[in-house]
Amino acid sequence: MSDKAGKEHIVPASAARGKPSDAEREWEQKTLGPALEKSPDRPADFTTVSSYPIRRLYTEADLADCNPERDLGTPGAPPYTRGIHPAMYRARLWTMRQFAGFGSAEDTNRRFRYLLSQGQTGLSVAFDLPTLMGYDSDHSLADGEVGKCGVAVSSLADMEALFDHIPLADVTTSMTINSPAAPIWAMYLAVAEKQGADWQKISGTLQNDILKEYIAQKEYIYPPAPSMRLVTDTIEFGAKHTPKFNPISISGYHIREAGSTAIQELAFTLRDGIEYVEDCLRRGLAIDEFAPRLSFFFNAHNDFFEEIAKYRAARRIWQAVMRERFGAKNPRSWALRFHAQTAECSLTAQQPYNNVVRTAVQALAAVLGGTQSLHTNSLDEAWALPTKSAATIALRTQQILAHESGVTSTADPFGGSYFVETLTNEVERGANDYIDKIDALGGMVAAIERGYPQREIADAAYRYQVAVDRKEKIIVGVNEYVGEEKPIEILQIDEGVAQRQAGRLRRLRAERSNDEVGRRLKALRKAAAGSENLMPHLYDAVKAYATLGEICDAMREFFGVYEEIAIT
Amino acid sequence: MPEKKIRVLIAKPGLDGHDRGAKVIARALRDAGMEVIYTGLRQTPEMIASAALQEDVDVIGLSILSGAHNTLCARLMDLLRAKGMTDVTVLIGGIIPEADIAGLKKAGIAEIFLPGTTTQAIIDFIRQRVAATPQGA
Numbered sequence: 192m193s194d195k196a197g198k199e200h201i202v203p204a205s206a207a208r209g210k211p212s213d214a215e216r217e218w219e220q221k222t223l224g225p226a227l228e229k230s231p232d233r234p235a236d237f238t239t240v241s242s243y244p245i246r247r248l249y250t251e252a253d254l255a256d257c258n259p260e261r262d263l264g265t266p267g268a269p270p271y272t273r274g275i276h277p278a279m280y281r282a283r284l285w286t287m288r289q290f291a292g293f294g295s296a297e298d299t300n301r302r303f304r305y306l307l308s309q310g311q312t313g314l315s316v317a318f319d320l321p322t323l324m325g326y327d328s329d330h331s332l333a334d335g336e337v338g339k340c341g342v343a344v345s346s347l348a349d350m351e352a353l354f355d356h357i358p359l360a361d362v363t364t365s366m367t368i369n370s371p372a373a374p375i376w377a378m379y380l381a382v383a384e385k386q387g388a389d390w391q392k393i394s395g396t397l398q399n400d401i402l403k404e405y406i407a408q409k410e411y412i413y414p415p416a417p418s419m420r421l422v423t424d425t426i427e428f429g430a431k432h433t434p435k436f437n438p439i440s441i442s443g444y445h446i447r448e449a450g451s452t453a454i455q456e457l458a459f460t461l462r463d464g465i466e467y468v469e470d471c472l473r474r475g476l477a478i479d480e481f482a483p484r485l486s487f488f489f490n491a492h493n494d495f496f497e498e499i500a501k502y503r504a505a506r507r508i509w510q511a512v513m514r515e516r517f518g519a520k521n522p523r524s525w526a527l528r529f530h531a532q533t534a535e536c537s538l539t540a541q542q543p544y545n546n547v548v549r550t551a552v553q554a555l556a557a558v559l560g561g562t563q564s565l566h567t568n569s570l571d572e573a574w575a576l577p578t579k580s581a582a583t584i585a586l587r588t589q590q591i592l593a594h595e596s597g598v599t600s601t602a603d604p605f606g607g608s609y610f611v612e613t614l615t616n617e618v619e620r621g622a623n624d625y626i627d628k629i630d631a632l633g634g635m636v637a638a639i640e641r642g643y644p645q646r647e648i649a650d651a652a653y654r655y656q657v658a659v660d661r662k663e664k665i666i667v668g669v670n671e672y673v674g675e676e677k678p679i680e681i682l683q684i685d686e687g688v689a690q691r692q693a694g695r696l697r698r699l700r701a702e703r704s705n706d707e708v709g710r711r712l713k714a715l716r717k718a719a720a721g722s723e724n725l726m727p728h729l730y731d732a733v734k735a736y737a738t739l740g741e742i743c744d745a746m747r748e749f750f751g752v753y754e755e756i757a758i759t
Numbered sequence: 760m761p762e763k764k765i766r767v768l769i770a771k772p773g774l775d776g777h778d779r780g781a782k783v784i785a786r787a788l789r790d791a792g793m794e795v796i797y798t799g800l801r802q803t804p805e806m807i808a809s810a811a812l813q814e815d816v817d818v819i820g821l822s823i824l825s826g827a828h829n830t831l832c833a834r835l836m837d838l839l840r841a842k843g844m845t846d847v848t849v850l851i852g853g854i855i856p857e858a859d860i861a862g863l864k865k866a867g868i869a870e871i872f873l874p875g876t877t878t879q880a881i882i883d884f885i886r887q888r889v890a891a892t893p894q895g896a
Contacts, residue, residue, distance in 0.1 A: 320773070320774035320775055320825055320827075321774060323774070332774060332801075332803070333774075334827075334830055335773065335827035335830025335831055336773060336826075336827045339825055339826035339827055340775070340825050340826060404776070408776055408777065409776025409777070409778060409800055410774075410776045448777070448779070449777070449779045450779045536779075538874075539874065540854075540873045540874045540875055541875050573854065573873075573874050574854065574857070575826065575854070575856050576826075649782050649783075649786075652779050652782065652783055653782075653783055653786050653787075656783045656787070657878075660877045660878055666875070668875075670875075678857045678858075681856050681858075684826065754799075755800065757778075757797055757798075757800070758782070759769075759782045759785040759786055759789075759795070
């Protein structure tokens with residue numbers, strides 16, 4: 192093992208500065224010094240939300256090694272620091288894509304159609320926990336969870352109801368589904384086919400990022416090897432049949448929500464991306480055949496400049512990885528496209544209306560960082576899933592940024608800022624150190640099996656909590672500026688959803704051809720035991736109305752289930 | 760004689776995998792000198808009740824963010840009663856709507872800690888509660 196792998200924690204260090212100019216030195220002695228004597232710094236913690244130290248002032252001395260042509264380039268050109276499109280938001284605004292899902296497919300269908308009628312430009316499906324874990328709504332472990340965190344989808348019949356009167360040829364859909372991504376996508380493709388939508392033209396995104404499940408969100412079913420196979424199956428299938436669909440959204444969002452720093456979020460996400468690419472290459476796919484459709488998903492947290500630096504660094508690192516590590520030739524493979532969501536973990540249950548302001552600041556950072564699509568959280572999400580009115584304010588927040596703030600008129604407005612460029616360099620260096628370390632550990636799956644990223648995140652989460660408890664970090668309305676509270680109106684999930692779902696599943700199992708379902712599940716089992724791509728078999732099974740639980744169980748038989756070693 | 764350490768079972772019931780809160784609390788209670796057993800993810804009420812019995816804990820801390828609290832807590836409290844474990848203090852931390860709090864307390868949950876609670880507030884609550892319970896420290 193190299194030295195890097197032996198080092199336990201990676202502590203990002205500020206870059207060495209170049210020599211300050213005479214003018215800067217003079218300012219420090221003659222202007223700053225006396226000013227500080229009269230009025231010293233507040234006793235505040237001048238670090239980012241990730242506890243990264245920020246200096247008093249950034250000047251050209253911080254950018255002594257910077258070569259603007261090499262490090263920044265121009266928008267739409269490598270290294271893409273300034274954005275992946277030449278005209279950025281002047282040509283096309285980001286997609287306003289609000290994550291939504293609750294109750295039954297019919298309940299969520301109504302919310303989708305409302306959001307589209309209000310100017311939302313893409314759909315994003317939240318599934319409930321039984322669906323995310325590959326259980327039907329009538330499974331005993333689904334008790335109390337059906338329709339709570341998202342919409343319940345147990346079969347193609349539910350998927351048909353979810354997209355009733357929503358033309359999949361015209362709308363792009365993102366699906367936050369991971370372990371059962373392949374069968375859920377098969378259901379979506381079956382609905383598209385029934386609607387007559389051309390697979391060559393439909394577009395959307397499957398989250399499908401299992402590595403960050405082991406690292407952070409923990410909604411996994413199978414062990415890493417068969418899970419990676421399923422991911423690669425979808426990427427391979429997509430490259431052939433759905434050339435406009437993103438078969439994966441490599442996600443840092445949940446890593447950050449689990450308590451990581453910004454640098455950890457960036458590093459672990461990009462290293463996950465490298466792991467998927469390596470698996471596809473082992474499958475025999477050519478890099479430029481699938482890399483243009485890899486997409487990313489980052490958090491937009493409170494620390495405004497750190498987030499902007501993170502997105503800019505992400506693009507620069509990924510283009511280098513694609514060109515230097517994997518030898519990609521197609522510029523579309525080099526350009527990192529991403530979705531951003533404001534930080535749910537930053538929302539407070541106390542004084543919930545303050546969350547509108549937090550979300551606006553976070554969303555602004557995502558836009559100034561050049562996001563391709565954005566979800567803004569609702570003010571009531573520290574209490575429950577959002578009400579319709581709270582979700583509307585969240586959407587309006589994006590529309591105000593897009594049409595009133597003026598930030599869309601020019602590409603990468605912070606390009607050239609001493610501070611933002613320095614922070615971008617430092618975040619990039621910190622993330623690359625982590626990527627080197629994970630390489631030295633033998634890759635991300637090996638690192639996960641050793642609990643490495645999990646422990647790094649748990650440590651960061653604990654350090655943050657201690658800082659908040661000690662008031663080293665101030666959270667308005669929580670540990671400072673505490674005031675009287677009045678309860679807000681929240682969304683109540685209809686408790687009858689589980690029963691109706693159970694009834695629907697009973698009818699489905701009575702009405703479908705169970706012989707046909709049995710035959711197709713048998714074919715799936717046989718394929719799972721071999722090495723062929725499972726997508727065609729999954730598609731056959733969902734078309735016969737095999738349920739999600741039946742399909743996932745068929746694969747559980749051969750793949751087994753994953754149990755983590757809990758780290759506290 | 761050394762004081763008996765307070766024993767706490769931190770559990771994640773249900774299907775949810777978001778374990779940041781559970782892990783932070785487990786570490787904070789341990790740093791405060793308590794004996795902490797963390798169950799890991801996806802525990803049924805049955806598994807939690809038998810772990811609590813086996814480990815002879817003073818406190819069960821449930822981390823729930825999924826909205827399944829009413830179903831899961833009612834079942835756990837029934838099981839604890841059936842096992843005669845009425846002296847165990849049961850706490851919830853997580854995302855719990857205001858309207859559900861009274862019902863949960865009526866079912867026997869000692870306290871519900873919402874987002875924004877300091878770890879010290881939870882430590883203090885547990886110490887006071889266990890000190891006031893005859894079987895406790």
